Amino acid sequence: MTWNKSENELKKVLDNANTWHPNIKLEYKIGKSLPFLDILLTNINGTLSTSVYHKPAAEPYVVPFISDHPRHVFENIVQTSLRRAIKYSSTFQLFNDERRYIKSTFLYNGYPSSFIDNIFRKFFSGYISSRSFLPFIGNEDQFLHMRIALSGQPSRQQSQVEMRIATLTTDDEHLIEELENKQEATIQEKKKPNEFQNKLIIHYTHEKRFNTRKRDLHRIFQETFANTSILETKLIVGNRNQKSTMKELIRKRPREAILKSKAKASMINDKKKSGL
Known part of the structure; x- marks a missing residue:
């Protein structure tokens, strides 16, 4: 919290809050x-700034580069550190201070400088020139x-557009509604037709006693509705019967066309051998 009055008055408020419940104590x-x-929140002449907080007792250790991890793990660690630095740095x-700290930390853990620079360049590729x-x-x-893009905040132009939309009169609301309806119609046109629409599919396991199952179900459906x-x-209406083990193991006779072609090929080979 921020406080514009004296420090003594703030302490009185917090000490008073600690008397509200015997089991709840505030540490401030x-x-x-x-x-x-x-x-890390910092008050600079009334302006709050934010940065990445590092505990004083924390050691600058990350996953060592010589560890047995896939290469993409090391890349993700570097990119995550950069992403956090951009989001938290106001x-x-x-x-820049946090970026230098990140590079020093990874160098300390055995990451090659060229590897770190390549990850940096890949991460900032959309915002810096390739040259x-x-x-x-x-x-x-x-x-x-880049900070606005990563944090999901609207840009200045987007904010202006939203303000214009918010200030539209009620006379223009029907224009917005028509535009939304057109967009929905376009989306519906792009959707692929559903081949199972307006179809009711019933599967059952076929047995001999169910010979009239299909006819009975159709009759009941017609009478009920x-x-x-x-x-x-x-x-x-259909069944999901699978082939029996016997049918799977039976070696079926090949097609007649295959048999004829094989017979012709064998006859030609026999003639060639006899000619030799």
Whole structure:
């Protein structure tokens, strides 16, 4: 929380809150810089800034590069660190500090410098030129653009469009509704037709005593739903009987065409042998 009054008044409020319940005690820390989870909040002349928080006792260890892991695991670790740095750093300077810390950490854990630079370049590929010598973003505009994209925040242009839509009069609401209906109609046209639409499929295991099952089901369906719209649904009745083990093991006679072709081939071979 932020507090604009004196520190003594804030302590009085917090101490008073600790008297509300005997089993609930608040631990507080007052200062211009406070950690919250893995974010460090800093009050700079009334302006809050955020950055990645590292515990003082934490060692700069990650998965060593010599460990027996697939290559994509190392790439994901580097990219995750960069993504967190961009999301949590509120200024370009704080991001650069965290980027240097990330590279130093991975170098300390045996990651080759060329490998780290390649991951950096791949990560920033959509925001830096392919001819850029440095494998990272170099100005604040690129940083802000990438931060908005990764955090899902609307851009300035998107915010302006949303404001214009919000200020539309009720007379223009029907135009928006018509546009939405057209979009829905376009989506429906692009959808593939469902071949099972308006069809009711019933499967059963066939036995000798079920010889009239199909006919009986169709008759019951017609009698039950007579003079209703359900009759527009097509009833399909079939069985899922699998081939018996005996049929699977029986070696069937090949097609006649195959037998003839083999017979002709054998006769030709016999003639050639006799000619020799």
